[in-house]
Amino acid sequence: MRPSVGLIGYGRFGRLAARYIAAEADVIVHDPHGIRHAPPGRRLRRGTLAEAAGQPAVVLAVPVSTLRRILPRMRKHLRPGALVLDVCAVKVLPLRWMMKSLPATVAILGTHPLFGPDSDTGTLRGQRIVFCPARITPGRLQELRRAAARRGLRVHTMSPRAHDRLMADTLLASQYAGRLIAAARVPRHAWSTGSYEHLKALVAIAENDSLQLFQDMLRYNPYGGKFVRALGRAHRRISRVPSARTR
Secondary structure, three states: OOOEEEEEOOOHHHHHHHHHHOOOOEEEEEOOOOOOOOOOOOOEEEOOHHHHHOOOEEEEOOOHHHHHHHHHHHHOOOOOOOEEEEOOOOOHHHHHHHHHHOOOOOEEEEEEEOOOOOOOOOOOOOOEEEEEEEEOOHHHHHHHHHHHHHOOOEEEEOOHHHHHHHHHHOHHHHHHHHHHHHHOOOOOOOOOOHHHHHHHHHHHHHHHOOHHHHHHHHHHOOOHHHHHHHHHHHHHHHOOOOOOOOO
16 A cells, blocks of 8 residues: 655645655645646645645645744644654754644654755756754654665755755855846846856746745745845955056
8 A cells, every 4th residue: 555645835846746755655735825736647636734734744845934824724633643844945943833833743854855846857866855853763764764765865964053054055145146146137148158157047047946935045044144144245345346547
């Protein structure tokens, strides 16, 4: 008998996650904002919040700004012993909310797949994922690590704070740079230098992700403000260029 997984959230990443999960389990999908894209295949079906949250494993793929509101609503539907995972790009605050809102009878594991719809290769092999244990036994955590490894995933285990510091330095930095260039309306030329091509790719990736994702990373990553202030200081420093003198 195939296992069953509840998936709450069916945005761009939720749809990608559903495809991979459906290869291993039956998936009951619920999105608090409604499902515009019909789940494909007989292994995926729509369900109510109660149905999705009532599965042995529940994956939360909603935006960080939605997560805090959905947790109290799903609490009463969780079965004892269930495993609840989130896939948020920040970890400190979401895991704090989950520990506070969800019953002590469920296991909680923070995860962050370091890939998405734009970097999907059609296989999990070689892709990376971060595990941030919150409330889970060592044995169960090891079992999940082995299951991920069998599917080719490279698992990195770290604390929520270490994760958020890393994301502020990497993911938030690349998103910020891409959106900054896009907002400056830098012209797009058909061809130019190799570095310009890399810049265009960075802008395209940033624009493909929702503005809400970017704003959530800035708002809910405790190291986001420090990063933005550092950018401001760097901008002021490198902008001090003496005016050119002509004869």
